[in-house]
Amino acid sequence: MRTVVGVAVVVVCLGLTGCSLFGKRQAARKDHPKPFLGSETPAKAEIAAMPGDNNGPLPGANGLLAGRVVVEATEQPIKASILIKNLDREEAKRADLDVSTDDSGYFTIPMLKAGESYLLIVRANENGELISRTLYVKPPNPTLLIKLDKRYTTASTPPPPDMPQLRDKKATAGKEDSQGHNKPAVSIDPPAPLPDQGPSQGARPSDTPTRVNPANIADGGFRRIPQPSVPVEIPSPPPVAPGSPQWESLPDQRQPARPVPGASGSVRMPNIPTPVPSCGLYGNRLDNFALYDLDGNVWEYKHDRRGRLMLLDFWHHNCHYCLLEIHHLVELQRDYGPYGLEIVSIACETGTVEEQRSYVRSVRGRYGINYLTLLSGGQSCPVVAQFQVTQYPLLVLIDQDGTIIWRSPHNGMDEHAHYALRKMINDRLVTRQTQP
Numbered sequence: 001m002r003t004v005v006g007v008a009v010v011v012v013c014l015g016l017t018g019c020s021l022f023g024k025r026q027a028a029r030k031d032h033p034k035p036f037l038g039s040e041t042p043a044k045a046e047i048a049a050m051p052g053d054n055n056g057p058l059p060g061a062n063g064l065l066a067g068r069v070v071v072e073a074t075e076q077p078i079k080a081s082i083l084i085k086n087l088d089r090e091e092a093k094r095a096d097l098d099v100s101t102d103d104s105g106y107f108t109i110p111m112l113k114a115g116e117s118y119l120l121i122v123r124a125n126e127n128g129e130l131i132s133r134t135l136y137v138k139p140p141n142p143t144l145l146i147k148l149d150k151r152y153t154t155a156s157t158p159p160p161p162d163m164p165q166l167r168d169k170k171a172t173a174g175k176e177d178s179q180g181h182n183k184p185a186v187s188i189d190p191p192a193p194l195p196d197q198g199p200s201q202g203a204r205p206s207d208t209p210t211r212v213n214p215a216n217i218a219d220g221g222f223r224r225i226p227q228p229s230v231p232v233e234i235p236s237p238p239p240v241a242p243g244s245p246q247w248e249s250l251p252d253q254r255q256p257a258r259p260v261p262g263a264s265g266s267v268r269m270p271n272i273p274t275p276v277p278s279c280g281l282y283g284n285r286l287d288n289f290a291l292y293d294l295d296g297n298v299w300e301y302k303h304d305r306r307g308r309l310m311l312l313d314f315w316h317h318n319c320h321y322c323l324l325e326i327h328h329l330v331e332l333q334r335d336y337g338p339y340g341l342e343i344v345s346i347a348c349e350t351g352t353v354e355e356q357r358s359y360v361r362s363v364r365g366r367y368g369i370n371y372l373t374l375l376s377g378g379q380s381c382p383v384v385a386q387f388q389v390t391q392y393p394l395l396v397l398i399d400q401d402g403t404i405i406w407r408s409p410h411n412g413m414d415e416h417a418h419y420a421l422r423k424m425i426n427d428r429l430v431t432r433q434t435q436p
Helices: 002-031 044-049 214-219 320-339 353-367 382-386 415-434
Strands: 063-071 081-086 097-100 106-112 118-126 129-137 141-148 278-282 285-293 298-300 309-315 341-347 372-375 394-398 404-407
Touching (some): 129 141, 285 372, 285 382, 309 415, 320 341, 320 353, 320 415, 341 353, 394 415
Parallel strands (some): 309 341, 341 372
Antiparallel strands (some): 081 097, 285 298, 394 404
16 A cells, blocks of 8 residues: 555656656747748848948949050150040040059059940150050950050140140240249330430540430430441443343253142142052041052052041951951941942951962952952051051041041950941931931
């Protein structure tokens, strides 16, 4: 009996202990719930509370231009000013940006629009002379090397802000006063009456000032030298017989000047032929260039151009991208040739003249080229050198005044570049002609 009562007491105690432990486990589960291991989408409030990346690029500001500016003749760096013009957006054309490089010529231009075309006018002051360079770029491009020279400077090139203005030598001939103002080199006092010397013409009294006022010269400040009383006889010339010549004529031994075709007036200039090949490109202005065509005839820009706009195409027959570009050029000549577009391609070939003609003629026949083709004449062609042809194909658009208004981008012709070129040609040839 005692054994049964003891077992019952033990069972009751164990039951109470188990209920207490169970309650603690349930409370522990409520206080510390098990984390969810699935892929729930966070709420909008949680997303707004997440920290943002403040170091990332701003929208639309991932275009970067960086590089160095040097002097072309010495390859030495120089501090320069860079004028940036946006060529794609009308609202940005009125907000030109002007930045400066450091003393070592390095520059960084962030916050530009990637993929848009920009015009850079780089200029510097070298020993009192304005040296400059104009180029077309498309960001991002962090490896620009810009070489400046005075032959690229024209009358329209803006000077850098730190270039001193030359003073007039006549205005600065005098000395400067304590306040930095220029004094005139010669000072003329106002007219003053001379002291009365009386009727005598003798020596000036000792108390009379010896300084003579130049303004009183006309009033008798100096004694006049009397004329000689003895008359001087001037022999008269011998009489001339009627009908006799007034001078002795000599035979004319000069050779007659060669007349220049189309020249007017009495001045005759010698007809000096233009050397071939040759090029006169001064900064952004083309004066003239001369090359041979496929038939060996001389083509000269100044005399043989026909269009209001000229598009130059530098290419060669082994360039895959050059051959792809021919299709677009044929369409441009067909669409805008009647409005005044003239495309001139310059084949930069190597080998003998006959080999160059054979390469170009095969390409013209295979692709149906409908525009003029010239031969550069080898690797030392001045036209290729002055246009700075560093890639193929290179397209250059020139207006009727000889000013370069567009160059193909350095990374090649894409859809954006083709659209920009066609729009520029259409605006200058078609839109302007249809306006009232």
